[in-house]
Amino acid sequence: MREQDPTRRADGTVKPLAEQTPRESVAKAGPMAGAGLSSGASGGTSPLGELASRGLATGSGLSNPALANVADYSDAHQARQQSLLARSAFKAGPRITNATNTSSGQLIAAANAAYQEGPEIRPPGPVPMHRFAIYLSPAPDTAWWKAGSSWLGRDAATGQVVSQPLIPGVSMSTQQRLTEAPRRYGWHATLRAPFTLAEDADAVMLQGRLTALCRERRSFLLPLRVALLGDFLALVPADTAGETQDSDNADNTRDSDALARSCVSHLHALAAPLSPAELARRRASGLTPEQDRLLQRWGYPYVMDQFRLHFSLTGSLRDVAPETIAALQDAAEQWFAALPPLRVDAVSLFAEPTPGADFLYLDRMELGA
Structure with missing residues (x-):
């Protein structure tokens, strides 16, 4: 029997946040902010789940709002299905081209055929992808x-x-607007920027060459901190703060820089010229000669x-009030502080x-695989 959603009434409508207990709210926030993120053998609540629970219980800090703010649950379900079908087609081994004249409907139709016929059957005709990107991202x-996906407001693995998270002093509409630019790209740090084949x-x-270069690299831990990088907020390697002389952190940053250089140089021959x-x-953004x-x-x-290397947390904050920037930075520091250093073990x-x-x-x- 399907488990009842603790944040919905018996008739299926969403309970207002005031009617929910902290346990119910955190249970619902789980898929987006820590539920089911056990600490391995200990089976305990994750640091992220504890953070959300504290915020809901005390009424201060950060919490995840009820899904009443999501306009249409069916739209989210459809996006997830399309994402899974597209990934299924890719896994089935189609020769994905860089054609740009194929509609998303045709893409999903071809992906659906691959999904229905099984992994041994190629979809009918090419399944196009307009651009590819090589990112450093945690496993979904x-x-x-x-x-990270919760901070941005979209899960790129499910669509x-x-x-x-609720941010004191920042309206939801402002928060959504300021995270709109990185939300489109999903939770990531860029290694090789988007390109057309x-x-x-x-x-x-592309997949073969990427797999080959990954075999030559080793995994590493990457401590991260929140920083204002130019005119936007981002997570950056902790050793760039200038507050530590930790040689391990410096080595890990060199590892991430070397990984990015490899992705750029080894995959360049597969990219179409600009x-x-x-x-x-x-050039309109104003580039240096280098x-x-x-x-x-x-x-x-x-x-x-x-x-x-950076994980973007916002778009440009150039015209944003200083108090809003401070609230965003403080909230981001709270949101990510309880997490351990990021293990980089894949591209x-x-x-x-x-x-x-x-x-x-x-x-x-x-x-290293």
Whole structure:
């Protein structure tokens, strides 16, 4: 028998937050903020779950609102199904092309065929992905993934909208607007920025080359901290704070930088050249001569010595009031503080199915495997 949702009444309507007990609210927040994130053998509540529980119990700090703020639950379910079907088609081994004239409906139809016919059957015709991206991201079943996805408000592995933590002093509409830019790309740190495949390349070649380079890298731990990076908030490696001389942290940052360099250099031959319009768009942001050289050489200006690993927490905060920025930064520090250092043991492949669509998590390639 299906377990009753503790945050809904018997008639299926969502209980107002005031009617929910902290236990019920945390139970519902679990898929987005820590429920089911046991500490392994101990079986205890995760640090993230404890943080949410404290916020709900005390009425201060951070908590996850009830799903009454999600407009249509069926829309979230449909997004999840489409994401799973697209990933199923990818896993089935289709020759995914970089065609841009195929609708998302055709993509899902082809993915559905692969899903229904089983992993040994290729879908009818090519399944296009407009662009691919190589990201550093936690596994979707981990506390780090759930914490980051909840902060942004979308799970790129399921395609679902998820409930964001409440931030004292910041309205939900403001919070959603300020996290809109990173939400489209999913929870990640960029290793190789989004690119279109070259005409003579396909996703099978991309996956093979990515798997090969991952075999040559080792896993490592990466402590992270919240920082204002230019005009946006992000999680960055903790040793960049200038507050520690920990040689292990410095080594781990070098590992992440080397991993990013490998992804850029080893996969460059599979990427299509930037169009004149794309070059002009990049240059419009105001690049240094060195960044412009890197843009022409590698298709992206913030690589090699210009690279800085970060998990974006907001879009631009250029015109945002200082008190709002301070509230966001304080909330982010609370939200992520209880989590252990991030274990980097794989590289993730994401894709943008059609131009302007949200990016989806497709697969992970383990380091050293």
